[in-house]
Amino acid sequence: MxxxxxxxxxxxxxxxxxxxxxxxxxxxxxxxxxxxxxxxxxxxxxxxxxxxxxxxxxxxxxxxxxxxxxxxxxxxxxxxxxxxxxxxxxxxxxxxxxxxxxxxxxxxxxxxxxxxxxxxxxxxxxxxxxxxxxxxxxxxxxxxxxxxxxxxxxxxxxxxxxxxxxxxxxxxxxxxxxxxxxxxxxxxxxxxxxxxxxxxxxxxxxxxxxxxxxxxxxxxxxxxxxxxxxxxxxxxxxxxxxxxxxxxxxxxxxxxxxxxxxxxxxxxxxxxGFFFMTDIQRKTLVVDEGGTGDYRTLTDAVAACADTPNEPVRFYLKHGIYEERPFIELADYIIEGEYRNATVLTASVGGRDPWPGESKTGTFRSETLFLGGGRAVVRNLTVQNNAGDGAKAGQALAVYADASRVLMEDVNLYGNQDTLFTAPLPLKEREEHGFRGPRENTPRLDTVQYYKNCTIRGNIDFIFGGANAVFDRCRIEPWHHATGTCYITAPSTPAGKPGYLFVNCTVQGSAAPGSVYLGRPWRADAACYWLDCVLSDEVCTDGWDNWRDPENEKTARFGEYGSTGPGSAAQRAFGSVDNDTEANAQREMLARVRAEFGVE
Missing domain, CATH: 3.20.20.150 (Divalent-metal-dependent TIM barrel enzymes)
Structure with a gap:
């Protein structure tokens, strides 16, 4: 397709x-x-x-x-x-x-x-x-x-x-x-x-x-x-x-x-609404590590679709611990778990791990789950990267979300540094070979992503990338780690694109009070907005970090509206607070994305 x-x-x-x-x-x-x-x-x-x-x-x-x-x-x-x-x-x-x-x-x-x-x-x-x-x-x-x-x-x-x-x-x-x-x-x-x-x-x-x-x-x-x-x-x-x-x-x-x-x-x-087939028209493949399904691993089930990559498919995962790293490039697919907390895709690959013929794996080859292709829907399961603290393991992705359209509902994403990458990559890396991975030499194609009722855990830049992504009613968990300070987001939004919107979310993890930033700009035009969210005392008063470059404060499009909780503030180090015009524009964007994904 x-x-x-x-x-x-x-x-x-x-x-x-x-x-x-x-x-x-x-x-x-x-x-x-x-x-x-x-x-x-x-x-x-x-x-x-x-x-x-x-x-x-x-x-x-x-x-x-x-x-x-x-x-x-x-x-x-x-x-x-x-x-x-x-x-x-x-x-x-x-x-x-x-x-x-x-x-x-x-x-x-x-x-x-x-x-x-x-x-x-x-x-x-x-x-x-x-x-x-x-x-x-x-x-x-x-x-x-x-x-x-x-x-x-x-x-x-x-x-x-x-x-x-x-x-x-x-x-x-x-x-x-x-x-x-x-x-x-x-x-x-x-x-x-x-x-x-x-x-x-x-x-x-x-x-x-x-x-x-x-x-x-x-x-x-x-x-x-x-x-x-x-x-x-x-x-x-x-x-x-x-x-x-x-x-x-x-x-x-x-x-x-x-x-x-x-x-x-x-x-x-x-x-x-006409771009994809309905669920009634798609085949279902059952994955069960115990052997009662069609396949024992999601990787094997995906491989079975290699000759029909344009045929819509649903992968249903029975509860269990699946130690594997599925790489999916299909046109239209659903991954659905039996139980959210008991259906787990897990791996332990860090960016500092060795890679054959090279010094290290790097960020963009560390993912537990790669979502490519056209339309990816993930529901009711957990994806994690257990490589450990970034100070030792380096960046370690739980999910590399690169499909044209990504929808996640009722999903747990657990990691430390760089838990969730929302593609595309920036146009150019800052260090040689910094983008080693499946999309290093491909065009930077826009993606639209929608996360609903998800829990996302990490510590440094654990939601990052260039997507237009909405996080709706999600729980964001900054997790304590060796160096102390946490950064929730690191957007690399292309100029003129909407970037990240967090709406009706809750920030509550295990980090120390005042140790968490809402985000910092991975690239100059980074865009991130928090709308009607509850912020714990983990969120520091400054709110945003400029990534050691004051010039970023002039170009980054950061803001929030209607924040409550002990981490809210009337003013941040930079970015807007409670600007009605900006908030209305974000609400319009939210309505467009919800309509596109057919969710309320």
């Missing part, structure tokens, strides 16, 4: 500079865009206005806001039956280098509405003209390594999966792919035949799809098109995604078209 990346059409956010527009879509929770310069950048009146400087500004905005340009849109008429077609093809061809520079997933266009054609033009003639235009474009695309995406639309020259397959077979280019707009293949006449459309799309074009468009539409009594909200749409999204989930692509951007920014949170939650 592909990892679906939710995005938006950039010009639905109005006009502005790339940085202004990327900031808006990023703030609303989108991770990818369809960019059409002529539709959203005021200075671009023609493709000649797409200058090197503008492209450089766009690349900078991509990096600053962690936004991927999934589709570079051109909106040119490549199948029009008049003298403008050659210029349109030339305009499209001129943007191939731009697509390459941006690292865009593809450069795309529709294929000309038949209503725009001169009278008497047949669909077959229009398709022939499309092929002529593509013949002008594709050699350069192949030379540059750029993917060209064409989009079938019922009212256009390329109007069906079969017609699209014909075009691809005619051109025979490995760089010619398909943009799949679900609604554009549905009209009033075939609205009741969508299952066949999705089947044809999957069989004829499934592996050619490079992007998906997601919008709402219905039809009036005369069959006319009506633009609707997603909830009111007649498009069978569930059927389409049943097909899309079976595809082998590693990732697929899913782009909201006709977006209304005020509805972004609800739209994203609606869209993501």
């Amino acid at each position: 592909p990892k679906f990346i939710v995005g938006a059409r950039l010009h639905d956010y109005g006009k502005g500079t790339p940085d202004e527009l990327f900031a808006k879509v990023s703030a609303d929770g989108f991770a990818a865009v369809q960019l059409a310069y002529k539709k959203c950048v005021p200075t671009v009146k023609s493709y000649a206005d797409v200058t090197d400087a503008l492209v450089a500004d766009t690349i900078a905005a991509e990096k600053a806001h962690s936004i991927q340009v999934a589709v570079l849109g051109t909106y040119v008429e490549l199948a029009i039956n008049d003298e403008s077609r050659l210029q349109n093809a030339a305009d499209f061809k001129s943007q191939l280098a731009v697509c390459k520079a941006l690292g865009a997933g593809c450069i795309g266009t529709e294929t000309t509405a038949m209503s725009k054609q001169p009278a008497g033009t047949t669909r077959e003639e229009a398709q022939e003209l499309l092929c002529r235009s593509l013949a002008e474009i594709l050699p350069t695309a192949e030379e540059l390594g750029v993917t060209v995406g064409i989009e079938p639309v019922t009212l256009h020259s390329m109007n069906s999966p079969a017609a699209t397959r014909h075009i691809l077979d005619t051109m025979r280019s490995p760089n010619l792919k398909v943009i799949f707009d679900m609604s554009n293949l549905v009209n009033a006449e075939n609205v009741h035949d969508q299952a066949r459309i999705w089947n044809d799309m999957g069989e004829l074009l499934g592996e050619e799809i490079v992007a998906v468009h997601f919008k709402g539409q219905a039809f009036d009594a005369e069959g006319g098109l009506l633009h609707t909200s997603l909830e009111e749409s007649r498009t069978d999204y569930a059927g389409a995604f049943a097909m899309l989930r079976q595809l082998p692509q590693a990732t697929l951007p899913v782009l909201r078209e006709e977006a209304v920014p005020a509805r972004a949170a609800s739209d994203i939650a609606f869209m993501k």
Whole structure:
């Protein structure tokens, strides 16, 4: 199953500079865009206005806001039956280098509405003209390594999966792919035949799809098109995604078209509701160390899924002590224990332990449980790393949480230094080989993580990383250790991302009074917020530590609101306290994440 990346059409956010527009879509929770310069950048009146400087500004905005340009849109008429077609093809061809520079997933266009054609033009003639235009474009695309995406639309020259397959077979280019707009293949006449459309799309074009468009539409009594909200749409999204989930692509951007920014949170939650199969549709594998289940270890059960990594699966662990280090890279999986305190995954690997051929294991190879892949759900069990005090063992992860979406409910996470790592890693390590591990040389992909009713125990930076993560009604236990001082969090939040939110949590462990900091910034843009939490006297008055760099106090986004208990304070060393505007923004983020994970 592909990892679906939710995005938006950039010009639905109005006009502005790339940085202004990327900031808006990023703030609303989108991770990818369809960019059409002529539709959203005021200075671009023609493709000649797409200058090197503008492209450089766009690349900078991509990096600053962690936004991927999934589709570079051109909106040119490549199948029009008049003298403008050659210029349109030339305009499209001129943007191939731009697509390459941006690292865009593809450069795309529709294929000309038949209503725009001169009278008497047949669909077959229009398709022939499309092929002529593509013949002008594709050699350069192949030379540059750029993917060209064409989009079938019922009212256009390329109007069906079969017609699209014909075009691809005619051109025979490995760089010619398909943009799949679900609604554009549905009209009033075939609205009741969508299952066949999705089947044809999957069989004829499934592996050619490079992007998906997601919008709402219905039809009036005369069959006319009506633009609707997603909830009111007649498009069978569930059927389409049943097909899309079976595809082998590693990732697929899913782009909201006709977006209304005020509805972004609800739209994203609606869209993501189709990304994964329901629990009823997944197989269950029983793990029992005593031998009564399907497998004796979770590691063996995971290995049994190696040939079907896209098939949703549930691992049910009978109570017991499982001394193992499962490494999971599956598309959609659940790990569920029989009893929270009596179903235990445990290991004792520390960062200072030796590693074959190297001086030490390092932080990011020490984990008891690695959660990779698409969607990981963990419920009702304990994961621990018993390597011991960090002063001797070094960093020792209980969990390396790297899946695109991570949900943990009723889970105990026990460790000392670096108990829970919430991926992604920062862009660059501070010491050579400091990121040795499974994601050292891979792109830094955003993750969203939600922890509910969990207990997390440790002492130094025991919740750390770059995720957008919510800790809801969790118990945070700072644990006494050799050097005395505890740091609960060490976020490395990318600039502009939400970071950590602790809401309705309790801090109560075994540390000495005044020895615990709420957090310190692992990177300059670190973000962490505590909302309506109960803080024990273990929390010191300063609240936050700047990690020996006063400059971090200017950039770290730290704050709290509504704290109670003896560890609360009216003012901290830095960061905000009881700012209504910030608290309301955090509540909005909480609502978005809860909606995304379908929890109350």
